[in-house]
């Protein structure tokens with residue numbers, strides 16, 4: 001496959017607009033190559049930003065309460081970055097369990113999100129944190145909340161002529177609790193069979209705000225508003241009483257579809273989700289507020 005190296009984001013947008021059907025942006029190529037090798041999707045020409053002058057694409061910067069991560073940062077860059085470790089401390093642990101170091105050395109954050117694969121780890125984690133994408137096109141730049149980004153199996157709202165230039169990740173604040181859990185069938189760093197992320201703000205021992213996401217169950221990663229509403233106002237340690245956990249199970253059963261939108265994933269995934277969610281909730285109930293940043 002021929003690769004067109006562009007010198008800037010502006011040139012990438014122009015190149016993608018020149019021939020919408022046959023051209024495709026490439027990040028690390030790990031997702032695209034798997035698809036091309038299987039014959040599932042073979043782009044005619046790849047457009048690459050690896051030689052672009054825009055240094056922002058490789059930058060990780062703190063802007064107010066947000067960490068702006070350049071689109072070309074690899075998963076390994078993020079795992080080792082001191083600013084990430086300080087301001088989004090749970091991210092390194094999540095990344096440590098994504099595939100092998102070889103894959104993490106080349107896979108980029110933009111490729112990881114643009115791929116739209118519901119089985120991937122970072123979308124579930126970053127959506128619960130409230131991440132947003134910064135996207136460039138001929139019309140300028142726009143922001144897309146990750147919770148509005150995925151529309152179906154390998155489908156996102158991103159146009160084929162748009163380029164993700166950065167990902168804004170809110171920093172984790174004192175009193176915030178973030179727990180990503182993935183259940184794998186074999187190795188811990190394997191693709192998740194089911195994943196979830198719980199992101200809570202705690203005020204005086206009770207949940208003030210909750211974001212809960214689910215991955216690898218259904219055609220897209222998504223938030224779970226019924227569970228979030230149930231969690232709000234729950235205090236510790238009462239949240240783990242038998243009656244509360246029974247109620248939690250009922251909410252899971254009503255909100256998590258036993259049958260996948262496109263794939264027959266089955267009831268067992270809902271059961272795994274419930275077990276992992278209870279583990280995350282118990283962990284929060286046992287955590288002191290000051291521990292949240294560790």
Ligand SMILES: Cc1cc2nc3c(=O)[nH]c(=O)nc-3n(C[C@H](O)[C@H](O)[C@H](O)COP(=O)(O)OP(=O)(O)OC[C@H]3O[C@@H](n4cnc5c(N)ncnc54)[C@H](O)[C@@H]3O)c2cc1C
Pocket residue numbers: 024025026027028029030031032033034071097098099100103106107108109110111112113114115119120121122158162163164165189190191192
């Ligand atoms: C052996 C192996 C094991 C893996 N295991 C796991 C795992 O356990 N957990 C997990 O989460 N993932 C896993 N992955 C998937 C991996 O995380 C993804 O393949 C990777 O994140 C995709 O990033 P990339 O930069 O290589 O994307 P690419 O393959 O380059 O691109 C993927 C998609 O994103 C688009 N794209 C890329 N950059 C941009 C941009 N700047 N703007 C707009 N669109 C863009 C491309 O056009 C393409 O559609 C595994 C992959 C491999 C090969």
